Amino acid sequence: MSPVLSRRDIGRLAVGVAAATVLGAGPARAARKVDVVVVGGGFGGATAARYLKQFAPGLSVVLVEQNRTFHTCPFSNLVLGGLRQISDIAHTYDRLSDRFGVEVVHQRALALDVETRTVRLADGSGIGFEKAVLSPGVDMRWNALSGYDEAASEVMPHAWKAGPQTVLLRRQLEAMVDGETVIIAPPANPFRCPPGPYERASLIAHWLQQNRPKSKVLILDAKDGFSKQGLFMQAWSGLYPGMIEHVPARDDGRIVNVSASGRWVETAFGTRHSGGVINIIPPQWAGAIARDAGLANADGWCPVDPTTFASEMAPDIHVIGDAAIAGQMPKSGFSANSQGKVAAANIVRVLAGEAPVSGSFANTCYSLVAPDYGISVAKVYRSTQDGIIGIDGSGGLSPMDGGAAVRAHEARFAEGWYASITRDMFG
Amino acid sequence: MIRNIAVAVCLTVFVSGPAAAGDVTEAAVLALSCAACHGPGGASPGSIPAIDRLTPSEIVAALRAFRSGTRPATVMDRIAKGYSDAEIAQLSGQFGKGR
Numbered sequence: 029m030s031p032v033l034s035r036r037d038i039g040r041l042a043v044g045v046a047a048a049t050v051l052g053a054g055p056a057r058a059a060r061k062v063d064v065v066v067v068g069g070g071f072g073g074a075t076a077a078r079y080l081k082q083f084a085p086g087l088s089v090v091l092v093e094q095n096r097t098f099h100t101c102p103f104s105n106l107v108l109g110g111l112r113q114i115s116d117i118a119h120t121y122d123r124l125s126d127r128f129g130v131e132v133v134h135q136r137a138l139a140l141d142v143e144t145r146t147v148r149l150a151d152g153s154g155i156g157f158e159k160a161v162l163s164p165g166v167d168m169r170w171n172a173l174s175g176y177d178e179a180a181s182e183v184m185p186h187a188w189k190a191g192p193q194t195v196l197l198r199r200q201l202e203a204m205v206d207g208e209t210v211i212i213a214p215p216a217n218p219f220r221c222p223p224g225p226y227e228r229a230s231l232i233a234h235w236l237q238q239n240r241p242k243s244k245v246l247i248l249d250a251k252d253g254f255s256k257q258g259l260f261m262q263a264w265s266g267l268y269p270g271m272i273e274h275v276p277a278r279d280d281g282r283i284v285n286v287s288a289s290g291r292w293v294e295t296a297f298g299t300r301h302s303g304g305v306i307n308i309i310p311p312q313w314a315g316a317i318a319r320d321a322g323l324a325n326a327d328g329w330c331p332v333d334p335t336t337f338a339s340e341m342a343p344d345i346h347v348i349g350d351a352a353i354a355g356q357m358p359k360s361g362f363s364a365n366s367q368g369k370v371a372a373a374n375i376v377r378v379l380a381g382e383a384p385v386s387g388s389f390a391n392t393c394y395s396l397v398a399p400d401y402g403i404s405v406a407k408v409y410r411s412t413q414d415g416i417i418g419i420d421g422s423g424g425l426s427p428m429d430g431g432a433a434v435r436a437h438e439a440r441f442a443e444g445w446y447a448s449i450t451r452d453m454f455g
Numbered sequence: 456m457i458r459n460i461a462v463a464v465c466l467t468v469f470v471s472g473p474a475a476a477g478d479v480t481e482a483a484v485l486a487l488s489c490a491a492c493h494g495p496g497g498a499s500p501g502s503i504p505a506i507d508r509l510t511p512s513e514i515v516a517a518l519r520a521f522r523s524g525t526r527p528a529t530v531m532d533r534i535a536k537g538y539s540d541a542e543i544a545q546l547s548g549q550f551g552k553g554r
Contacts, residue, residue: 079487083479362491369487373479380476390488390537392530406530408488408537422537426529437529440502441492447501448494455495 059146059154062088064161064375067137067147067317069093069121071100071361072163072349074453075368080161081128083376089129090155092147094136096120098454099190101221102361103446107194108187109231110239111399114195123455140321142342159375161337162323162330163349163364164315165189166220169328172311173215173286180288184306187228188220200305201232207242208304213283213293215250215311218329220350220359222255223405225309227395230260233268234398247274248293248301249281255358256395256405259426263397263435283308314351321345329353335411336384337371346371355416357409362391365449370411387411391423394442402426402438485542486549497550511547518543 066077069091077091098119106112124130136150140162146154168186170177176184187197201210210232214225229245236243253276254260264272275281277296285294292302313319313328323330323339330347331340334355339345348354348371349364357363366389374384389409396402407423409416426438489506493499497507506514520526521535522543538546548554 084476365491366488369490370484373484373487376479377476382476385479385481385484388485388488388542390491390534392492392534404530406533408534419537423533434529441529444499444502445492448499448503449491451500452490452495 059144059156061156061158062090062131063157063379064089064159065147065155065157066091066161066163067140068163068165068315068349069095069098069132070163070165070349070364071449071453072165072364072368073161074098074121074124075365076161076163076348076372077130078124078128078453078455079369079372080376081130083372084379085129087376087379088131090131090133090157091121091124092133092135092137092149092155093121094134094150095191096134099194100361100446100450101188101190101224102449104187104190104194105224105228105231106396107190108198108201108228109235110198111231111234114191114198117190119450119454121454127455137317140317140345142321142323142345145344158344158379160345161368161371161375162315162318162321162339162345162347162351163368164317164351166312166350166359167315167319169311169313173308174284175286175288176308176310180286181308183288183291184286184308186309187307188224188309188312197305197307201235204240204243204304206240208240209243209302210236210245211248211293211301211303211306212245212309213248213250213307214254214309216277216282217251218359219309219312221361221393222358223260223393223395225249226254226256226260227397228307229272229274230263230268230395230397233264233271237268237271243304244270245272246301246303247272247281248283248295249274249276250283252276252278255393256403256425258428259403260395260397262428263401263403267398267401312350314347318347318351323347324351325353334416335370335387336374336378337367346375355409355414356407356418357389357391357416358393360391360393362393362445362449363389365452366390366409387416389416392445394438394445396439396442397435398439400439401432401435402440402442403430403435404438404442482545482549486546489546489550507551509550510552514547514550515543518546 066073080089100117121132139148185193185197187193280295280297282296283293332352337346348367350359370387392406394404403426407418499505521531
């Protein structure tokens with residue numbers, strides 16, 4: 029838990045940091061100083077920046093985000109399935125700056141110095157801060173899967189960060205010859221968006237059914253089971269009979285080696301699979317800026333306080349979203365949004381000299397299996413001394429016997445959720 | 456150099472104006488999760504019902520009915536089970552006519 033400082037304490041610290049920054053800056057320009065720097069403008073960071081200003085308009089809040097346009101991972105599977113254009117999932121930061129007074133700096137944040145409390149930007153300048161919120165998302169662990177490096181991802185896209193990778197995978201699907209196989213290879217847990225690979229298989233199958241009817245989807249899985257498995261399997265047998273094959277790890281589904289030039293993947297027991305389109309979703313870890321700052325554990329994820337999201341390694345740095353170890357919460361955009369608000373609330377309280385309040389969180393992950401067929405998993409969470417835990421009896425899955433009307437209703441609510449959460453993030 | 460330090464210190468004092476944490480109560484934090492589906496402040500821009508025009512008693516009645524299963528739902532029956540009577544009372548003051 030973050031120590032609660034008086035304004036005088038904070039002032040003294042600020043003087044020290046400002047002086048140290050100026051004296052130690054070397055060739056780089058002296059760092060200016062703001063109250064809160066947010067690094068990363070996705071579901072966690074954009075939300076945190078908005079709510080920091082909403083709660084405390086007097087705070088100076090800088091959001092550092094290298095891209096001017098943000099493409100959401102949620103609904104990027106609809107782009108792959110031809111149901112949306114890439115522009116439909118694009119968002120800008122204009123309203124965060126115009127309506128909420130967030131200063132948005134479109135530069136890459138190269139490093140975060142925990143000691144001097146400074147974020148170093150690509151142009152050599154620095155921004156000092158009282159508090160930082162890191163929401164860097166995930167990085168792909170290149171070469172954790174033999175043969176899968178950044179160059180290979182241009183041949184076998186991961187499309188696990190939305191944008192150019194999504195467009196690339198979509199173009200590959202459009203170029204497929206009827207009868208070829210689409211291979212999707214999801215990683216072991218933990219990873220971003222646990223139901224995402226299976227929604228992707230669904231919506232690709234939906235497109236194939238209408239456009240490449242002899243083709244099928246082969247899921248080579250590093251896991252034995254997956255999120256919403258019963259609901260997905262039930263939907264697939266009804267909507268896409270014989271079109272989606274899921275091979276769990278125990279049946280030699282786990283791939284250990286890929287060849288981008290040969291366009292094949294190889295499983296743990298040496299079976300090679302070729303595909304017309306190969307989508308590798310590789311192992312992941314926290315974004316580099318968090319790992320490089322020493323905020324991650326040996327597995328590459330960031331331990332945090334379950335109430336304030338203050339890093340266990342550096343109490344003035346709050347890590348939210350996929351990069352953080354948030355107890356039982358899944359790595360989802362909804363989770364990151366929920367965490368961003370609680371972190372913002374408690375940063376505002378602590379800066380005002382008040383104690384943090386216990387966090388309350390929710391997560392509802394909708395998956396579209398077809399345009400009019402939605403399923404979901406939900407849970408309510410609280411901060412406790414044992415970490416963030418789900419409330420017993422809350423949440424759970426859509427009913428297996430829901431019927432077409434319920435599935436259609438949830439599909440409409442998935443779209444409603446997208447409209448709401450992107451408004452919540454970007455204003 | 457001395458002047459630079461003085462400038463930096465002044466800037467620091469200037470930008471670190473007092474934060475107003477009075478509105479960031481436990482009840483407000485409890486209600487933050489709702490916005491992801493129901494929109495900021497409960498003003499849903501899409502197909503999910505808005506909750507920003509409900510009275511506190513309407514919110515309490517709805518959440519209790521979702522929780523007990525007497526009001527059918529797709530997901531609110533599952534969500535409402537995560538909140539106690541006391542928390543539902545807190546939530547009811549955070550939206551629409553309760554604010």
